[in-house]
Amino acid sequence: MAEETQIGPSIRAQLAKASPVIGRFEAMILLGFVTGRSRENLIAHDEDEISEEEIMRFDLLVAMRSAGTPIPYLTGSQEFYGRHFHVTDAVLIPRPDTEVLIEQALLVAAPKARIIDLGTGSGCIAATLALELPGSTVTATDASSDALEIAKGNAEALHAPITFAEGFWWDAVAADAVYDLIVSNPPYIRPDDEHLRNLECEPIGALTDGIDGLECLRTIAAGAMAHLAPGGWILLEHGYDQGDDVRQMLEDAGFAAVRTRKDYGGNDRVTMGRRAD
Structure with a gap:
């Protein structure tokens, strides 16, 4: 009988054990x-030994990652626009494509703007805008109390001044509330989209409306004009194949200068419109 190979407690041995399972990176x-x-420390000191407790924790995380749990849910952190945000499976994992929304918002935001982020999730959009646009007033809403707790924690950790409100879309704020900038990354994946199978660890309600992927976008667009100051902008993130539909929504709602910006992969990602003065 062949002897069982023993895996040593060194960094090098542990990486060699896990790399065939989940990849070295x-x-x-x-x-x-x-x-x-740090990564640099692991490389420079790969002969160092680690404790049995660390090995057990590492093995557990490797097994969970191999089973499909995303890295940010295992580490509890995801970088977005140069800052780290705490995440759990109560919120979506911030993605680089959403930074396109931030970039466009920074281009059109007025000084000391009144901003609302509808469906804030982790709070990455609201916190980023609050920090990148000092002097602005930022409100963030979500229908999920669990998500709001995560967002509040991120705002506190980053010292981002944000007011939070719980509720579905426009129900979360007063009927007479007015903003200079409306932003949202709502659920927009169709319930029959094959990509949902790869996102099963993330909250389904933050991914799809369960109808056609456009229902939340319709609700936001339909109510936006009543909450937007003259000259203000609305920016909506959406799916790669929804640009035409969202442009039509905003045009039907009376917005001017309607246009779509592409993400870093060259796909339609953010559609925006302006309320005329």
Whole structure:
């Protein structure tokens, strides 16, 4: 009978064990998280031994990652626009494509703008705008109390001044509330979209409306004009194949200068419109 191969407690041995399972890059992220070491430290000191407790924690995380749990849910953190946001499975994981919405918002936002982020999730959009546009007033809403707790924690950790409100879309704010900038990354994936199968760890209600992927966008667009100051802008993130539909929504709602911006992959991602003066 062949002898069972023994895996040593060194960093090098642990990475060699995990890399065939989840890849070396992700193995280094998880081992760095467990040990509190940077990637550079892991490489430079790969002969160092780690504790049995760290090995057990690392093995558990590798198994969870192999089963499909996203890295940010394992480490509790995801970078967005140069800042780190705490995430759990109560909120979507912030994605680079949403930074396109931030970039466009910064281009059109008036000084000391009144801003609302509808469906804030982790709070990454609201906190980023609050910090990038000092002097602005930012309100963030979500229908999920669990999501709002995550967003509030991120705002506190980043010292981002934000007012929070719970509720579905426009129901979360007063009927006479007015803003200079409306932004949202609502659920927009169709319930029959094959991509949902790869997102099963994330909250389904933040991914799809369960109808056609456009219902939340319709609700936001339909109510936006009543809450937008003259000269103000609305920016909506949406799916790669929804640009035409969202442009039509905004035009039907009376918005001018309607246009769509592409993400870093060249897909339609953010559609925006302006309320005439």
